[in-house]
Amino acid sequence: MDRRSFLRSCAGLGLATACGGAPEPQERIPGETLALHREIPVFDLHIDTLLWMRWLGYDIAEAHGNPLPRASFFSHMDLPRAEEAGLRGAVLGLVINPVEVEPELIAPLRWLARFERGSGLEQTLATLDLLAAEAERLSDRLVFARSGSEARRAIESGRFAGVAGLEGVHGIEDRLENAAAAHARGLRMIGLVHFQRSAAAFPMTEPAFDDRGLTPFGFDLLAECKRLGIVVDLAHVNSRGVDDALGALRQPFVVSHTACAALQPNPRNLTDDQIQRIAERGGVIGLAVGRSFLGRPGIEGFLDHVEHVIEKGGSRAVAIGSDWDGAIVPAEGMEDVRALPHVTQGLIERGYGEKVLRRVMGENALGVLTEVCG
Numbered sequence: 001m002d003r004r005s006f007l008r009s010c011a012g013l014g015l016a017t018a019c020g021g022a023p024e025p026q027e028r029i030p031g032e033t034l035a036l037h038r039e040i041p042v043f044d045l046h047i048d049t050l051l052w053m054r055w056l057g058y059d060i061a062e063a064h065g066n067p068l069p070r071a072s073f074f075s076h077m078d079l080p081r082a083e084e085a086g087l088r089g090a091v092l093g094l095v096i097n098p099v100e101v102e103p104e105l106i107a108p109l110r111w112l113a114r115f116e117r118g119s120g121l122e123q124t125l126a127t128l129d130l131l132a133a134e135a136e137r138l139s140d141r142l143v144f145a146r147s148g149s150e151a152r153r154a155i156e157s158g159r160f161a162g163v164a165g166l167e168g169v170h171g172i173e174d175r176l177e178n179a180a181a182a183h184a185r186g187l188r189m190i191g192l193v194h195f196q197r198s199a200a201a202f203p204m205t206e207p208a209f210d211d212r213g214l215t216p217f218g219f220d221l222l223a224e225c226k227r228l229g230i231v232v233d234l235a236h237v238n239s240r241g242v243d244d245a246l247g248a249l250r251q252p253f254v255v256s257h258t259a260c261a262a263l264q265p266n267p268r269n270l271t272d273d274q275i276q277r278i279a280e281r282g283g284v285i286g287l288a289v290g291r292s293f294l295g296r297p298g299i300e301g302f303l304d305h306v307e308h309v310i311e312k313g314g315s316r317a318v319a320i321g322s323d324w325d326g327a328i329v330p331a332e333g334m335e336d337v338r339a340l341p342h343v344t345q346g347l348i349e350r351g352y353g354e355k356v357l358r359r360v361m362g363e364n365a366l367g368v369l370t371e372v373c374g
């Protein structure tokens with residue numbers, strides 16, 4: 001079966017199970033809340049739709065349903081649903097196959113690396129070109145934004161702002177000059193590591209690396225990112241690596257998709273001490289919607305994490321970093337991007353005012369991009 005027919009059968013299955021796995025309809029949200037939500041430049045620090053666009057030919061311009069019974073690990077975002085949800089832009093993740101697969105790489109990515117042609121820098125540049133081509137094809141709806149200001153201008157013109165962010169430096173094959181090559185093609189965020197050790201850092205998901213922090217190349221890369229104007233992303237980086245980065249970073253940064261270990265002991269989540277230190281250093285923490293990140297089910301579970309980061313790090317440290325389309329199973333009520341107006345409503349119900357709402361839903365994320373990339 002080719003990729004397109006696979007996707008078509010998934011979509012057919014979605015029709016058959018359309019009653020399962022969608023956020024509540026917007027009609028339940030008061031009109032004034034929806035109006036406020038639509039005024040905010042809602043922005044997500046991490047959505048992986050590019051993976052499915054590259055892999056399955058997923059068309060971001062078409063409305064998709066949930067392709068699997070009850071809960072799907074992809075098909076969470078497309079432009080029609082983003083428009084409906086008031087989602088105005090996102091950092092779109094580049095999930096790239098490593099040239100050399102290490103033993104700790106998780107099975108689905110190991111499988112993907114075996115199945116797909118291309119890896120490393122070649123695939124990174126091809127994926128950046130794919131985003132550029134899609135932005136050209138859909139020029140009235142999608143902008144490939146190369147800075148925070150470009151993202152804001154796209155949003156003001158009513159178009160979706162896509163910023164490119166790489167997951168793991170294996171995507172630049174461990175060379176500083178490749179970071180510059182990817183930057184020239186539009187890359188504006190680099191995660192130091194994904195699910196296997198990189199030349200820069202070690203993943204938090206592999207306990208054998210707990211005592212290893214950033215490598216000399218990792219430190220050099222932080223300096224190169226500052227020089228080029230690339231946001232550094234500490235998602236997936238282990239605790240020693242985060243400590244090293246906090247001591248060495250000379251620019252604002254993000255942890256693009258994570259949650260709070262105090263509420264849910266997932267190795268991918270941040271401890272209170274980390275949240276505090278990241279916030280003190282001007283970092284922005286994107287909160288993910290995956291069930292395994294959140295613990296308490298439903299949208300209230302997600303809101304608990306937002307509230308917790310605000311308590312520990314202040315309202316300037318929080319953003320949305322959903323990880324939609326990142327092969328996660330979203331929490332109930334957060335099945336796709338249409339959950340976002342309900343997050344705004346939930347924050348209002350918890351007593352947060354407009355200033356905090358704006359920060360959480362988009363301003364903090366856009367602020368980091370603008371400070372670092374212009």
Ligand SMILES: [Zn+2]
Pocket residue numbers: 167235236257326
């Ligand atoms: Zn990730």
